[in-house]
Amino acid sequence: MDFLISISEKTNPLQGVMVLSFAIFISSFFVMSESQAVKRFIITLFSVSLILAFYLNICSFISAGNFSNVLLSFENLQMIEISIIIFCALNLLFFISTYCMESRHFIKILSIFLFSTICAIFFVLARNFILMFVTLTIFILVIFQLMTVLNSKTDRIKPYIIGFFLRPVLTVILFFFGFSLFYGATDFKDFNQILQSEYISNPLIASGLIIFIVAVYLYLFLFPFQGSYVRLTRRNEVSSNAIIWFSYFPVGIFMLMKLDGLLGFFIENNNIYAYLLLAIAFICITAGSLGAFKTNSLRRIISFLFLFFIGVFILNISMFSAGIITGPLLSWFNIGNIFLIIFSFMPIYSVLSILEKNTGSDSIDSIRGLGRSNIYLGINLTLIFLSWIGFAYHIGPFIKYFSGTGLLQSGILNLMLLIVTAIAFIFLLINTFRIVIQFFKKPHKSVTEKIVFPGFLYIYVTFFSLVILAAAVWGLLKILNIDIGIMNFEIAGF
Amino acid sequence: MNFQFITYFSLLVFLMGIFGIFYSRDIISVLISFQFILISAVINFLGFSQFLYQSSLWDEIFIIFGIASIYFLMFCVISYFYLKLDLLDRKVLNRDFKLFKVERHDWCGEDEI
Numbered sequence: 001m002d003f004l005i006s007i008s009e010k011t012n013p014l015q016g017v018m019v020l021s022f023a024i025f026i027s028s029f030f031v032m033s034e035s036q037a038v039k040r041f042i043i044t045l046f047s048v049s050l051i052l053a054f055y056l057n058i059c060s061f062i063s064a065g066n067f068s069n070v071l072l073s074f075e076n077l078q079m080i081e082i083s084i085i086i087f088c089a090l091n092l093l094f095f096i097s098t099y100c101m102e103s104r105h106f107i108k109i110l111s112i113f114l115f116s117t118i119c120a121i122f123f124v125l126a127r128n129f130i131l132m133f134v135t136l137t138i139f140i141l142v143i144f145q146l147m148t149v150l151n152s153k154t155d156r157i158k159p160y161i162i163g164f165f166l167r168p169v170l171t172v173i174l175f176f177f178g179f180s181l182f183y184g185a186t187d188f189k190d191f192n193q194i195l196q197s198e199y200i201s202n203p204l205i206a207s208g209l210i211i212f213i214v215a216v217y218l219y220l221f222l223f224p225f226q227g228s229y230v231r232l233t234r235r236n237e238v239s240s241n242a243i244i245w246f247s248y249f250p251v252g253i254f255m256l257m258k259l260d261g262l263l264g265f266f267i268e269n270n271n272i273y274a275y276l277l278l279a280i281a282f283i284c285i286t287a288g289s290l291g292a293f294k295t296n297s298l299r300r301i302i303s304f305l306f307l308f309f310i311g312v313f314i315l316n317i318s319m320f321s322a323g324i325i326t327g328p329l330l331s332w333f334n335i336g337n338i339f340l341i342i343f344s345f346m347p348i349y350s351v352l353s354i355l356e357k358n359t360g361s362d363s364i365d366s367i368r369g370l371g372r373s374n375i376y377l378g379i380n381l382t383l384i385f386l387s388w389i390g391f392a393y394h395i396g397p398f399i400k401y402f403s404g405t406g407l408l409q410s411g412i413l414n415l416m417l418l419i420v421t422a423i424a425f426i427f428l429l430i431n432t433f434r435i436v437i438q439f440f441k442k443p444h445k446s447v448t449e450k451i452v453f454p455g456f457l458y459i460y461v462t463f464f465s466l467v468i469l470a471a472a473v474w475g476l477l478k479i480l481n482i483d484i485g486i487m488n489f490e491i492a493g494f
Numbered sequence: 495m496n497f498q499f500i501t502y503f504s505l506l507v508f509l510m511g512i513f514g515i516f517y518s519r520d521i522i523s524v525l526i527s528f529q530f531i532l533i534s535a536v537i538n539f540l541g542f543s544q545f546l547y548q549s550s551l552w553d554e555i556f557i558i559f560g561i562a563s564i565y566f567l568m569f570c571v572i573s574y575f576y577l578k579l580d581l582l583d584r585k586v587l588n589r590d591f592k593l594f595k596v597e598r599h600d601w602c603g604e605d606e607i
Contacts, residue, residue: 130555159589159591179535184546224601227596234605291602
């Protein structure tokens, strides 16, 4: 026992990375193997290493607390972000194992995938500009390699992959240019140093920040640049789409969160930025919802809904700029939104992808009647879709804010923000009920009745449903001020 | 050669890159436009280092790591483009890679495969 305690006391966030690297090292001996037993061994090895990395990440924070040096910084937010990355990686392992097990390159795909997870972890931990930049570039490179190897059977998709990845390439180049402008203002090497110095009001810092925001905007394929993204997701192999949604996008969101501090400073000093952000948030949310509403393709619906939820991150920053939420609450809102995305889209996509595989179509008609033919999955999916109503937590800070100042005295920006939030909520409800109603409609043909879903899918979906149900009950109790005394943790955020 | 000249020259190269990105249709032109921005950033780094920080080492390390990683990424993209590509395959070679092209079906309606 003492031995275990002494190991636990010496844990470090980088030990998780070491575990993952060791797993890649072992898998490198088997990359040429096509044996099913070896493939199962590698899946088990990678799953165990990811679970261990997840444990070490949380355990090191609990035992050692914050830690920072010239290159890395590990605080509360980083611990949560790394946990999200590893959790997504574990789920992506499930997707890749389900759809690519028969591939000759299966073990290579898994090794590359685990390497992308290590890059993402280092990007989140990175504090120094050089490390931040290099890890981001290598992460994009590794995702590109994964995308090409997963789609190696079809040459038709090649132009779409290249069209997609030209934007992340431009993103890193703009980042490089942005860092060069920062260097003109000061020779500080991380965002915190700049934030605490008198150089922050230098125009070169403002120019660099604008370049960064444009770069992140391009990276996340927000309106009107979503063309290559939606074209690729429509044609992509199933697990490649999951990689884009649950690995590529979260890193982009963490990139945006790294800029929160600097952005907050400029927004506080100039009101124009707040109006600009509000306009961008409104456009992104409207485009995402209308895009999802005007299509019958399930893949396009999910793609557009992702863009909608990314627009919500910009809405959160707008709320912060208007003074409705504070800085720490902004981080919690962003994290809450990421959880909402991950815990809802993962089970939804897993079921829809199996439906698509069986029916051969990604039309919304293929889910028609699923709630009647498979009542258990239908109820679970309905519950997961209804979890998006959790977006209503955005209204809470408005109620608190307006009860203090009065609705008419609060200024035009805040009123516009309230209207945009309400519109976003209505759009989300429309899209949610459009899909949920399809589940319980009478089917055209009895196609959905013939589909046999694998047993593990039921366990997978049930797990997410239970988590969502627990979060909903817990949040509701918090809103009603009923203390259940489980943890000292504010789930409702206000 | 003074500091002001270097700054304006860098800005000019950056704007050429941006113009190229908006204007170019084929993949090679797009990647060359990217390199204009890259060169502009390198000029910025070296210029600021020379005139403001007495040729510090940090910018040189950044340039080496930055250029190496970006070129590696661009090399992978371009090698994938020409991988197993028949030069007579005009359909792919002449495909429009315009970066900021917006079509109606990209955000509204269906995209037929």
